[in-house]
Amino acid sequence: DAGVTQSPTHLIKTRGQQVTLRCSPKSGHDTVSWYQQALGQGPQFIFQYYEEEERQRGNFPDRFSGHQFPNYSSELNVNALLLGDSALYLCASSPRQGAGNTIYFGEGSWLTVV
């Protein structure tokens, strides 16, 4: 049983460009969340998707957007990249809605903005 998978593993972008990161949740999970982890910091919640809709959002600008597909996989899009967007982006999945479910994380996508 594959866990949470993310792609790409690493990527480098230029300021002002746009990036798309992808995530496949663990089998049986229908809820996907995205987190940003800057160097030396803990992960920060970006948003969560359930039933193809954004259900909850953290304190991130509209440049950060996402999508969830019918097969529960998800994309994170960041427009007009800034140097400060350089971070590890983690995808997390959990089974069904509700608090307290065990949340599983992927290995992350390292984004460097130059």
Place this chain on the structure above:
Amino acid sequence: AQSVTQPDIHITVSEGASLELRCNYSYGATPYLFWYVQSPGQGLQLLLKYFSGDTLVQGIKGFEAEFKRSQSSFNLRKPSVHWSDAAEYFCAVARRSGYSTLTFGKGTMLLVSP
């Protein structure tokens, strides 16, 4: 607003010695509590979690944590540290109602000396 404090940025422990990593939270009500570990360049792995019941929780890799409501703390312990335990450790909380999103501390980097 909820917050998680890990007061120690770095801790160095000799191999074989005991370990305690501190975590304090600020929340309206007792949240769900988690400890995650992150090895360099890797995603997050769940060590243990507290939902209810016995306040001493056993986790993987020989770790345990104790929930103390009066101190709003959830400290992680291990009786004998191995060199492979060197990693970054994150304490996290989730609200008991609503959706499964995590608020993380800034992490404690554990260094193990021979």
